[in-house]
Amino acid sequence: MVSTMGRTISLAVALATAVASCLGLAPVAAASGLSVDRSGYRLDIDRAPFRLTVRHGGQVVLRTASPAIDFDGGTVTNVRSSHYSAGNLVLSLGTTDPARTVQLTIGPGEHRLSLAAQVRPPSAGRLGVHYDLASGGHWYGQGETTRGAQDPIAFQPWPLETGQPLDPAFGPAEYYMTEPFWFTSRGSGLYLLGNGVKDVSLGNRHPGVFDLTELAGGELSATILVRDTAREVFQDYVGIAGKPEKSDAPDYQYREPVWNSWAQFYTAVTQQGFLDWARGIHDAGIPAHTFSLDDGWSAHYGDFTFNAKFPDPHGMVDQVHRLGARFGLWVSLWANPDSANYALAASRGWLLKSKADPAKPCTVQWWNGAAGIVDLANPEANAWYQGQLHQLMTDYGVDGFKFDTRFFDESCAPYRPDLSMADYQRLGAQMADGYDLQGVGIRSHWTGAQRNGFVVREIDKEANFAALGVAVRQLLALSTVGYPFVTSDMIGGSDGQHPDRQVLIRWAQAAAATPLMYASTSPVGFDAQTVQYYRDAVRLHERLTPYILRQRDRALATGEPIMKPLFFEDPQDQAAYTITDEWLLGDGLLVAPVLTEGTSRDVHLGHGAWFDVANHRVVRGDLHDYHAGPGTLPLFVRMGTGDTDSLLAALL
Structure with missing residues (x-):
């Protein structure tokens, strides 16, 4: 047993006798007890009140809040006892509920600690672990964020603590692109295990506190990562989640835009309007590899038949092909009750079932009303659904699809009891991987989805400058949770409005x-x-494509983001941690677009020499009131790198 008479016990107390030599743990005297260094970090455990503190390089990098752990009916108060088991320190924690304790199992590893908390006796209720936000410095990760009535359409703080995000339905089945991973400016990180629904709050429910709550089961498991820099913590998570095994987008989809009808027409799209729009873009000399017909084409949601607005679908596709472009089509797994396919699928058990009554389809709400969801885990339903996609390709010459859907909903029952929400994400990815996603990719997420290598498009945005800023921050957020092949929402925004010319130009x-x-x-x-x-903006992107493709290949080899925050390159630059409107494309090109009305902005360059592309000069340090007229995108090439010459050749 480990003595807990003092105020602080240490990881070494439990491990020193049995495993100090094999694990390389070295007990160190401390005023309040013993501490241990393990691959550069030290974990201290305060007995009463209970608290965990992680230090690295003499600095606190993560600390639990007060209370550190709570559950339905109680909070943790102190360490009652501890023992060593199979290389782990096992703590029995007293609580305010005399009938319950919490068992906390701590496993030390290289640059990481595993934590597994369980309510004893077992409970089916919630269990939360809480961290002091300030102990980590600035926070990043999670992907798309929400806060109450605000969703990722108009909300994406960077760093996270500046916006106090709250996601009460955080899990693999949600439509938002979320990831159970966070990292900090002080080189600490958190990775949540498990596929259950969680409640996640960064300073929202409790000011200054990061609340991570598993909503059911009375258990919560996490890994704390400790490294020298935020970038290294990200790289450790890539080692857990996996790097892309391929890019689903071929070279030409990186080079030219995909054009989608949604923001131009919304559901008012017609065959003639779609063709006039495509011809106008083509005749203006603006490149396009695909023209994609979005929502508004089907007879009913769930059916794969064209409505009366499209009298000659085959002829429409042929005309797009004659423009030298491919044709794409918007589809989903949602089927509304007024569709013929809903009636067929419901009668054959091909829709997800209701939890309350498995004899009935599960009814969910989406932006086009109530619907059922095709159950991809049912082999017959999967084959039936994909058969209709192939029929569209055969009958009309459709080249690919924009899948805009959820694959599961928390209110539904899985096809088999052993299937999780994450399993449905996997099934959706497997299905979509069989089709040309045409550069718009798919919104499939959760740890491991990174391996699929899909292009990830962010959620819809409003058509204004504020939304453009949200789009930029969201691209950085998605890039730094392991999805390097990102694209913003449709240029100019797509949430029911139309942009003015300034927004459209600056977004492009x-x-x-x-x-x-x-x-x-x-x-x-x-x-x-x-x-x-x-x-000009599209032509600029074309000139950058060889450089972007090199970054794609690097991402495939290492998981490195293509679009990344400035502090990834210079972790000592403290100002870089709060820069919200600049990024690095690769390591060699700094991008500082104008994201507001006006023709000037301040630019933070960080250390070293940079070539100012617009003004053909070498600059150093911050630039104030940098002039960027309506046709200028401020770009700066890092001098003295292996990419400097090729970038200058492409941009000058």
């Missing part, structure tokens, strides 16, 4: 310096100068 310029371009609102409806600026 920013998108030009991201991995892929996703377009909808045509500049042809504006003036000739707008068309020219838009075309």
